[in-house]
Every structure is written in C-alpha cells, then in structure tokens.
Amino acid sequence: MTTIVVTGIGATSCLGGNARDTWEALLRRESGIRLLTEEWVETHELPVKFAGRVKVPASEVLERIEIKRLDPSAQLAVIAAREAWADAGAPTDPKERVLVDFATGIGGLNTLLDAWDVLKEKGPRRVLPMTIPMLMPNAAAAAISMDLQTRGGARTCVSACASGTESISNAVDHLRAGIADVVICGGTESVIHPLPIAAFAAMHALSTRNDDPARASRPYDKDRDGFVLGEGAAVLILETKEHAEARGAKIYAEIAGGSVSSDAHHITAPDPEGNGAARAVLDALTDAGVTPADVNYINAHATSTPVGDIAEYTALHKVFGDRIKEIPVSATKSATGHLLGGTGALEAMFTVLSVHEKIAAPTLNLDNQDEAIPLDVVIEPRPLPDSIVAISNSFGFGGHNAVIVVKSI
C-alpha cells in the first residue's frame, strides 16, 4: 500500500507563533490560557472571562492589507500554511498537483458578527463588499491556495471539532487516490468573540474557572468543569513516501491511516457507549494495517468536559480492553485549550512530533485523576520507544468522530 508521510509542519497557537515554539512551550508544560482583556468581557458580563488567544497576533506577521482582506481564522491559516510549506522545502511540483484540504469548525464568525454590528449601527450602505468572501467557511482553504498559488483544488472540511483530523484523513485518501502529489491539510479557528462564548456557556460546555485560567483546562481531573476556548491553526504537508524521497525531503512520520464515523445519537452529547468513536478508532487502525495491540501512544480528544472525557475513555476501553491502562495518553488541550475546527490539526502535529522525537507530550492540571478514567496519563514529557504506532482522536458536535494513525518511519 502507498505510504503517506509528513514532510512539513506549521502552526500558530496560544503557546507560540510557529510549530517549534508551540511544541517547545508544550514540552515545558506551559499553559496558553489567559484572562481576556477585551472590554466586551465586562460589557456583556460574560460568565467566562478567559481563553487561549494566539501568542503572536496575526497583525505582527501579516501585511496590513492581508489583515484587512482575511477573517482572523484565514489569517492564522495562511501563517501556518506558509510555515509548513517552507518547512517542507517548498515543493516544486506543478501547482495543479498540489491540493488543499483544510478544516474549520465555524468559519469567518468575527467578520460576520462585525458586519452585523455595522448594519445595525450604520445601515446597509456601510456593510463592506468583502464581507461575504471573508466570512465564507471555505475562505481559509481559498486563502492558502491563493497565497501558495496551488491549483489542485481547495477543499473545505467542516465537521465541528472533528474537522481538523478529518481533513488529514481526507488528505491521505487524496494521495492514495493519486489525485494530487502534495496535499496541504490541517485546520484553523478563531472565534474568541462574546457570542460564541455566551453560546457555549449557555450549554454549560465551558469551564468557568475565572479565578485560575491556566488551570481551567484539566482533562481527566475530578474537578474538570468544561472546555476552554482556544484559537489557532496548524498545517501538515503530506505526500507519498516515494515522492518525498525522490525530492530529498525530510520526513517526520507516516500518516498510516484514518477514518471517520458518525454516532447518529445526539446533536451534542457523545454516545455514552462510545460505539461511534470506537468504530472510528478500529476503522482507522484497519486502514493503517495495524491492530489495537500495536498502538503504544494516544493523543486524546480530552476536552475537559465531564461527559466527553468519560465517553472517550469508554470508547478506548472498547477498542483496547484493559491494555488501555498501559498505553500512555496525552491530553494536550490542557495547555492549548480547544481550537474547535483547528484542534485536530494541532494535535496531529503534536502527535507527529511525538513520534518523530520519540517523546510523549505532557498533560497539565491533572491533580486528582477521575477514578472512572484509569488511563496512563502523561504528566511530564516521557520517552517513547523507537517504533511507535500512535492515534490522535477528535470528536465533534453532530456526532462526528475522526481518528488518524501516526507511525514512526
């Protein structure tokens, strides 16, 4: 079977303005979660006053015109894509053979809501003509394609918080199908705005630990009380191993397979039996040509919600049985918050780096592990063996489950 490899990575997150800074801050066990300083936090008396803003604002990286023409979610996508493309050595393939498959959970929400404010306050003649092309959910994929002048298609993958992982699974399929030689995949999200904060808070999905933001995202901890909103983007450059070797590219890891499933259970609640998630894991492993017995590292979805963390554990136990207690598990949202449509991409990048550098990423804030979730959670960075088969899970509202398998080369 065709072997698909990662040859470039890029990211911007609350931990750092690029992939390396993000990764090193994660390994130092830093949290990117901070109190929000925007006036609207108090104006609207929001019940949640913190989030994971990108550490390096896009305005410090992009030209002023790029900032004006792109929604923040697309700005972050372009920053991460440029880094990943350069990291991959800027492949010189015909641009018709380079495909973008890129994820967002929500799209250009800031643009949409800002334009709505203008309409209400100043009337329709003040609504800017760039509003629609900035708010459309495919804007990030289109921006990457235009910025890097790739012409092999710019697809958008939208499946809530599973989007980023699904995009990478899609990329594997595109390369296996031979419809592209290089795929730029990943995801982005930037929705730190009073409306989504109010809306997520209304469903009691967010942590309200306002007095201690850096300790608010605490997957598997008894005192976890919801997820923490993060923003950022991550991009992976994928190609076949044969193609990467032919052009002398460095190889981080193999994306051995991926799969998606849907719960058909509830629009927001995970299936408490974990059936859909377990099926996604099993199908991804089958797709990768490995078995549950081969898996020796997991980057979990682990959002820090009371029911979500248990449901994922239930699914993992279904797949791995009692051996799940022996597999190291990282819950990196404890440091980054939850990037929604970007989260699977960032966690895929962490998993790729874990496999490449043979080190399991740490999990923050696990002071009292929930007894109902007896996992081997990685607290401090921990060495991994030479031969690694890892999975990275993502689950989203709508009952979306997406899993990829990352292997050492």
Place this chain on the structure above:
Amino acid sequence: MAQSKDEVLAGLAALVNDETGVPVESVVFGKSFADDLDIDSISMMTIVVNAEEQFDVKIPDDKVSELKTVDDAVNYIVSAQS
C-alpha cells in the same frame, strides 16, 4: 462641511492606501484607479463605502462606475459636499 480639493485628495489617498496598500503619494490627480493604481472593483466598492462615511456624502451605485480617475472621485465628493 465642504472641504478643498486637496483636503479631499489627501483623505481619499489615505482610504485607498488603507484598503489596497497603494502608497498615498501615488494617489494623485491624473491617475486612473483601475489602469494606473491597479485597484480591483471590490476594492473600489470598499473605498466608496468608506468614502461615503468619511466625507459624509452619498455616492449612488450608478455613479460609482463613472468614478474612473482620482479627479472624478475628488470632483464628485467636493461637489456633493457643497
């Protein structure tokens, strides 16, 4: 409040620069928005929206297509203000 042609030109140049990055010193009388300054139609529409607000004038949609040069725009704004 009516402004002089030079004042309108300076304000318009700032709007053009803000939207497109074209240097303010390039936005001078005699230049065509599309042919000389390479401003596309969606940028032009944005500049018009912002100009209406900044200069407190109304530029009807059927007028916008007639504003082909910097002179056209400045003259229109000055006459609309007075």
